[in-house]
Amino acid sequence: MMSDHRGQVRVEQSPKRVRAYLGGELVFDTIRPSLVWEIPHYPAYYIPADDVVAKLDVTDTVTHSPSRGDAQHFTVRTSRGEAVDAAWRYPDSPLEALRDLVRFDWPAMDSWFEEDEEVIVHPRSPYSRVDTLASSRHVRVLIDGVAVADSTRPVLLFETGLPTRYYVPQTDVRTELLTPTDKETQCPYKGT
Template sequence: MNEHARGAVRVEQGPKRVRCYLAGRLVADTRRPFLVWEIPYYPAYYIPLADVVADLKPVEKVEHSPSRGTARLFDVRVDGAAAESAAKRYPDSPLEELRELVRFDWAAMDEWLEEDEPVYTHPRDPYKRVDILASSRQVRVEVDGVTVADSTRPHILFETGLPPRYYLPLPDVRTELLAPSATQS
């Protein structure tokens, strides 16, 4: 099947931490977002239900997708703020990966973050760009039980097809433990 054909859906887990907010309040925070290409041009984020902190109140509406199945719609509520019909779930989807995920309407949320950087309009397509994002993830490097570096302010390099690489600020590295490697000919 042509992955770019209309109606074809591609699903894969992404490596970035993703958060979304409504009225300045956290709706979801995940380190295991799913990228779902509902259309061929760019993906949508689907968040594991376990990583949603907002209340999802079911509404009477449903939507049907030939490829994803029937979506149940939910109002999103966080601490006095609400977005009507702004979340959907496909609990009986023919695509098993979607069954425990939630898709939030992008425009209904006030802010989306990848790591600690705002994202506008839609998620970035990991196959069409290289990103270096500031993050607040804790990164610790140990060698034989000795902490060589410990940081909560890394920059993370995301490159197509490669695992993420972490770059740490020099003050967060115990440089006295580092030695240049011997050059081999």
């Protein structure tokens, strides 16, 4: 496995088949993706330019990264979709491993797949682990001194490098005290 570290950026080959779609059409299909850690907590996929089947039209946008160099941006086009500035390359990057790769803006694509399973938000890190365990711990959730949840049957979620999360059965929650909101969270491990 190739690994290249420079500054805060780490590059590793992934053995997974990765695909993305735009307008219901294939943008790329590769069995040679690279995982690139630009933000320390999770990786991004970089795709070999030879595996991109969608049209990439150069835009006037150029961005600079101190560790990756200057990125030339592209509009991604399929016959049924277009995403402006949704792909970029670092052709003269100080990181040689990035020079022939294309990075795609995750939310600009309609869907992403690892093998035949859809992946949301970002790729899963091969170095993170998520475990859920049933527990008999007593968990109370207080808001302004009022108990909104009280349970002795939570499920504890342990994720590498993150605080433990506690999930309680809905029957142990006083839902009448809660107000629905439009807020939605997403996680590539736990879903939406």
